[in-house]
Each structure stands twice: as structure tokens, then as C-alpha cells.
Amino acid sequence: MTYKALREMSTLTLALFSALICCSLTEKPSNVTSPNIIIMLMDDMGWGDLGVLGQPSKETPNLGAMASQGMLLPNFYTANPLCSPSRASLLTGRLPVRNGFYTTNAHARNAYTPQEIVGGISDDEILLPEMLRKNGYVSKIVGKWHLGHRPQYLPLKRGFDEWFGAPNCHFGPYNDNKAPNIPVYNNSEMVGRYYEEFMIDRKTGESNLTLIYLREALDYIVRQSESERPFFLYWAPDATHAPVYASKRFLGKSQRGRYGDAVMELDYSVGQILAQLKGSGVEKNTFVFFTSDNGAALISAPDQGGSNGPFLCGKQTTFEGGMREPAIAWWPGRIKEGTVSFQLANVMDLFTTSLALAGIRPPDNRTLDGLDLTPVLLKGYVGPQTLQNRPIFYYRGNELMAVRLGQYKAHYWTWSNSWKEFNSGINFCPGQEIPGVTTHEQKEHTMQPLIFHLGRDPGEKYPISVSTKEYQDVLSRITPVVQLHKKTLVPGYPQLNMCDVAVMNWAPAGCEKLGKCLKVPKSDPRKCDWPH
């Protein structure tokens, strides 16, 4: 036997041995080509907050490097201009109106999962980590969950193997009588509460939570890189959601104030995570996607809100500022570096795309709104028609407010918020006012939608005149798309209608060990009030 033949045999033996190890660890045969998947979802970060997307202070060098090593998608959307429905859509691949993350308490209202919410993500929904598990993936969520905080809704009940983070927004500090502080969980038990064990100094903005979330991510990557099983990491830090916070190391460092400090720390953390993938030698087998849950919260600007760049309004609205998100895909060797794709895409595509990457057939017993973006990402492919010409639907609650098809966006309903709210100082479009567009009553345009060309007019300032051929041509193309969508839509059961003080985080699992259980008040179910 020659030396070469010996070496080949030895390689073969090793491969067989590896295969045996692999299959003994997972329920199903692992597809060793399935890449690891990391979705980095920011909180209330706007399209215009990235240097590579025009933030004048240019303080996101790591995201800039990520884009120059990967693909930038300037036409990427969320499914809803609010945290919870957006996150539910990411993990289900379905519009909120299908997966139940909406309200019917009033027309066209945004709803989410505050502590009083009774509902959460329905058992009828299949979540991304539940699907990935079928092909041997291990899944972890780090950060904000927001799909319901009652025990049956928590991440470890819904496909995740690990969790470090909180079920709700980091609002507070609360008085223990009227509301408990939000718990922070390590897997299935709380390990403390915000403003107690996990400090956020609302005055200075200091908190080491992003640092903790970074460490959780790095630790998980190191551990899983040594495993034979592919991993999914859903990294969802919330430092850019008011109250905005940053570690001491970053406070005061930005030209943009506290909000910029938080962005700088997140940018740094993204850099650390990508570096760890390289350090662990798994970067060529890891797909990473960076985006945000909704547009910047202009209501919190300038100190605690970000920028939506040239787009109109922000969070809570179905204008571009509320729905268009920063988006970068990264996978060295697979996604061509320094590319830009103008594909219309959205957060629900991450569900379908992740399944495609993992080699898993998507569920066939439900309507999915997400498409498989792998032809775009891996082959720079802008067809087939279903991808290139796919519509983007803009919902507020259960109302289809607008539709984008190609460069055109048709608004069927417009409103920012009510006169009552607006006159009390709540403004989702500060400094912006487009007569007949940023209206303070719910204005219906169903019979004659407002149509904008987002290429010429990304700021939605100049409705195309109804009397033009362009308007009529566009309308004749968009109308059947809307009709088909409405005709075939089967709304899910609305999960965000009922609230009750008794369901708040008074006594989460693990509270006994910490001596941090609070008295649960008497149940008082009522319809939640969703003012906008």
C-alpha cells in the first residue's frame, strides 16, 4: 500500500467515524452542509442609523465592514411598524394578521405585548427554531422575546434550547405595587429583574446589558462551534429602544449623544460576533443577517431615538420611516462581497430563507408570506418574477394600509396618529408634514389610493397625479394584487385584544429561589387600549 492510499483510507475512516458521532447526537441525520444561522435583530434602530446608509456621524464601522464583506439590501422591510408583531412575523414567516399578533379592539391600531397582555404567540403557529430542530439545529435567543410573557409563551416552550434575556420591553423602574419590574431569564427561570439585578440608570443611560448580551452570544458561538450540530442564534439586544442605554465604555463617545452611544456599542458587538465566527473557524459555514424590528422611534428623538434617513415618519406608521429597515447579509465565500441587492424583501423572508439554508421544507399547511431569498443572496439573482415583483404589504393592526409593488407604493389608508394624541405632544413625524398624507384622522383612499414612486420620491412627499397615465397604469397593476391578497386572506385569531393586571410578571418561574415573587393582584380582564 502506498503512502497516498494509506492517507486516503485514513481520511475515509475519519469521515465514517464523524458520521457516526453526528448521527448519535441528533434525532435525525444531520445535514453537515447546513450552515449556522445568526439573525441580529435591533430594536427601534432606523434605516438611517448606519453610516453605510447615510448617518452623517459615520459611527458604525463594523456594520460598514459587514456590508463591504457581504450584501446590503436597501429595500428590506419589517412586517409591522411595532416590535411584537414584527418579531412574531420573523419567527413565523407570516404577516401579523395571519399569526394573530394584532388587535381588533379598534381599527388600524398598533398592538404589542406589554406586561398586561393576556395573549402571546399561538400554539397553532410554527416557529423558526421549532422547524430548525427537525434538522438537528440547536437554537438560542439572546435578548428581547416579546411574543408573550406568560409561561406557555416563553422561548423554551417554542423551540429554543436556550434563552438569556427578557420577555418584555425594559420599561421601568416600576413600583412593586402597581407593576413589577421586568424579569431577566436564563433559560426557563428568572435570574433577576431590570432596575434591580440588571441595572439601567435612566439618568445617565448606563447599563451593561449589551455587554451581557454580547457575552452570551460569544459564549454560545464558542460552545456550538465545537459541536457537530448546526446552531441558530437569534440575537435581539434592545439598547436602542427607549430608555436607551450603553456601557460605561461607550457612554459619551458618540457625536450623536446617548442614542449614538448605544448604536456604537451594538456596532462594536456585531464586530465582535463576526470576529468570533472567524476565530472559531466557522465563518464560512455561518449565515448572518442584521436588521431591525421597525423604524426609529422619532417620538423619542433626538436623545433616545434614531434616524430614518430620507424616509417619512417613523415607528408606529406605515410610511417608509416606520417600515424600511437596515439590512445586511453576510456569509464569507457564499455571499459575494460588497454587493447591493434592490430586491424587495422583508423580515418574514428570514423564516423561509433560513429553512432553505437548513435544507428543511417549509410547512405546507399554512400560508407563508416569506419567500426564499437564497437565489438573491447566493447567486445575485433578481428573478424569478415571484421574487422581483413580489408585493410588500404594510399593515397597521388588521388594516392593509399600503402596498408596494416595484418602485410604486399605494396608500389605501393614511394616518400618523389622532389629533388628540398629536395635540398632547405625541408626534410620529416630527418636523414633517405632508398635507393629506401624514393625516391625524384615519383617512380612507380605497377608491383612489395615494401613489408614490419611491425611487424618485423616497420621502413620500409627491403623490402622483390621479390624472396621469402613470397613475392609471400603476393602479391597474396594483389593484389585482391587492384584491387577490384580500380575497385569500384568512386572519388569525387576534392575540392582542385582552389585558389584565393579574398576568404581569409578578411571580415568574424561578422567583422563589431568588425571593423575588410578588403578590399577584386580583384578575381584572379588560380590552387593551391601543391609542394609535
Next chain:
Amino acid sequence: MTYKALREMSTLTLALFSALICCSLTEKPSNVTSPNIIIMLMDDMGWGDLGVLGQPSKETPNLGAMASQGMLLPNFYTANPLCSPSRASLLTGRLPVRNGFYTTNAHARNAYTPQEIVGGISDDEILLPEMLRKNGYVSKIVGKWHLGHRPQYLPLKRGFDEWFGAPNCHFGPYNDNKAPNIPVYNNSEMVGRYYEEFMIDRKTGESNLTLIYLREALDYIVRQSESERPFFLYWAPDATHAPVYASKRFLGKSQRGRYGDAVMELDYSVGQILAQLKGSGVEKNTFVFFTSDNGAALISAPDQGGSNGPFLCGKQTTFEGGMREPAIAWWPGRIKEGTVSFQLANVMDLFTTSLALAGIRPPDNRTLDGLDLTPVLLKGYVGPQTLQNRPIFYYRGNELMAVRLGQYKAHYWTWSNSWKEFNSGINFCPGQEIPGVTTHEQKEHTMQPLIFHLGRDPGEKYPISVSTKEYQDVLSRITPVVQLHKKTLVPGYPQLNMCDVAVMNWAPAGCEKLGKCLKVPKSDPRKCDWPH
């Protein structure tokens, strides 16, 4: 004699011989280390029109490459939110209020050089090409001049050796009775007129003028690269000024409509020019600077106006949208690639910086507003204090409207335009309205300026409360800067007060040869009307 000694002697002989050649060609001994200088000045292009500065369609790959090979300056300003004064400032290194490019006909009005203007750049001013000539430079302007169209004001009278372009904006087409079409000059004689020999199809937007301006630039670079003398090229195409135009090859190519087509052609041309520098082997001896004369003309948007990104309002105003400009410096091997400098800088610095690069002492018998940026450009140096903490002055006509110092901007006067104009549909801030800021009367804030932090609030939406310590601290730092500026300011004689139909381009030099002389009407001097 050794071989080494022989070689050294031969080198010495060659150097002496070169020196003789050099000095026989120029009036003064040429400094062979003086680089070529190219200033690319766009017309009405906005900060937000570059992909690298956040334009969502990302259609400027050549400018992106220029920035990644050079330095991006996100805090670069013009000297005035209108074409003529901005261009006069670039070539004199002085504020319009000093060089005479302003009006005293009314308070705080923008003025420029339409065909009826009697004045032009004063003989008392020293222009950049006049200075560069002292050190042997050859200078050419390609494109728009705009410093006065009467014979005594034209480029070849003011230091340029060559010119291909027009003295005024490409407005038209005109009826020969009321107004002549604008002439296009080749050096000191007209070679045709816009809408006649040099077509601009206002309906389709087709014109090959950018292509002609590109060829003029490339031809000049090729010729001068073979010369011993350093060259200056002032490349000033005007395709992004309404009426916006592009060549057939680019029409319909942009996602942004006709304006985007024009931008794409200019971006392509920038790429061609940089490639020619490399092709001619002079890229390591050529300093190139790209910028624009003022903010995007939102009055012409969306079809024929650009984007000022996240900034407030546009051309004609002293808000950031009117004054902040895209800016890229490029010099392979000398300017570090892929850098960003936050230095506050402006178009007048190009005068002083060019002189420094050319090894010429700036004139010492006048106040210069431009600073030498070479420490910033070549050494990434952000000191000394005079550079880092230098103020930016925002003028409208003869009024100091605002001052920027560090991240803070104090408005002493605000207005966009009059109610009368605004109510007739002229809007410099479409879709934007900040109560008390984008005012329609001239509002004085001298005793208590409106102060913004441009890092936290680039859109000038949130004036800092007067009652804060921050406001008082900033005011106490800005006040002496403003006082010193006002105290020492000696305004130049205003050149833009008088208009006369008789001075229009009826019979420019060279018209006889072409049979294109028109009858000069009777002189009727009057004060120009500057409505905003």
C-alpha cells in the same frame, strides 16, 4: 570613476537639464513636486445624492470607489446656498460678503448672476488660477462659470488659460426678442448657444452636454499629463441643475427618474476622469476634490431636484440642507484610503489648500476665510485648534444667518421664503415644517439664537432649551466668535445689485463668425429683484 559615480553624475545632469527645460517654459521656477489639482464642482447636487451618503438607490459606484480610495468629509460646507456666490467663494477663498457676490437691495436675500446682471467678480479679487499661474500652473475651466458674463468678467480674463462652457445657467429656450439663449464658449469666443447648437431637450431631458464636458476634461488631462507644467482643472458640469439633463445612454437608467439619470452620468464621468489620471500615469501627482455648489434644489424635486438626506430644507436656505455638501478628497498614495474626516471645512478651504499644495503663499493683503486643509487631508490631522474649532458662517446676502462651532449651530436669523412666495407654491422645505424655524417671515433671534446640536439632531428639529446649562455654555462660546467676526468684517462692494436687459448675452465675442449676434436693446438699468 566607478559605475556608481557615473550613474550619480548622469542623474545630476538629467536633473539640471530638466530644470532648464522647466524654467524656460514658465515665468517662475516650477516646483516639480507641485501636484495637479482637479476640483469637481457639481450643480445643485445634494449631500444625500451619493450612495455613500445614504441615497437609497445607491447609483454612484464611482463616487463610492473614490471615497473608499480617498477621504470622505461629511462636515463640508458651501459658503452660500446659491450657485454664483458659492463659486465666487471657491475661487477667491473668501465669503461672498467680502468678495462682493451679494446684494444690498433687500435684507438677507440670495443673489446670483442671471443674464441681466451688470456685475461680476471684481478686479480687486485674486482668483485661484491667477495665483496658481505664479507657480507655473496651466488652468482650465470646463462647464459653468457664473461669476459674471460680461466680457471683462470671463474666465480667460481671470487666470484661466482655457475654458469650455457657459457663463450662466442653462435656462431656456428663450425667444430671441426678450432674451438670448446662453452662449457656450470655447476659450474666448462663443461656439454656439444652448438650445441651438447645444441641444437640451426639455421634454425628454436629453442632452450630450455632460459627455462634451467629460471629453473636454479627458482631453485636457491627456494633453497636460505630457507637459512639464502642473495643471489645474475646474470641472463644473451642470446637468443636475434644472432643467436636468442626461445623455441618451443614461436616460431612463436610474431608479430615481431623470435627476438620477443625470447623477449616474456624472458619477460615470467622475470614474472616467479618475481612470484617465491612472491611464496617464499622473494619479499619484494629482489631488482631486469632489463637491457641490449648494444643497439640492427641493423646489425642483422630485423630477428635477435631488436629496439632502437627513438635513433640513435645501438650496436657498441656510439650514443644513442648503449648505452641507457631499465632499470627497482623492490622491492615491498621499490621502489615506477609506478615511472619514469630521473636520468642519468649506469650499473656501479649496482655495487655500490648493495654494498650499502648489507651494504658493496665499495673498497677505486681504482676509481669507479658507484654511489650509492639508494637515487633515495628508496627515489625518484634526488639530491645531484653528482647524478643529474653526467656525462655519452661514450667510444669506449680507446677513449672518447662523454660525456652526463644533457640533453646535446657532441661528441668528431664520426664514425659508416669504408667505407670498410660499402661498404661490414656492417651497424650499417641501414636506418639512419646524415651527419657529422654517419661518416665512425673516425672524430675528440675535438676542437669543436658536441653538441645535447637529450630532444628535442633524435635521435641526429640536432647538436646545434656553434654560439649560448646555445652551448657556454654547452661547458663551459662540458669542465671542460672532462678535469678533462682525467687528472685523469689511464687506466688499456688492456686485449683484444692478440688472439691465442690455447686458444680456446678445452679442458675445465670436458671434459675428457664427452669424449669431442679436440686436442689443436699449439700456435700462434697475435694481435687481431678489425675492428670497
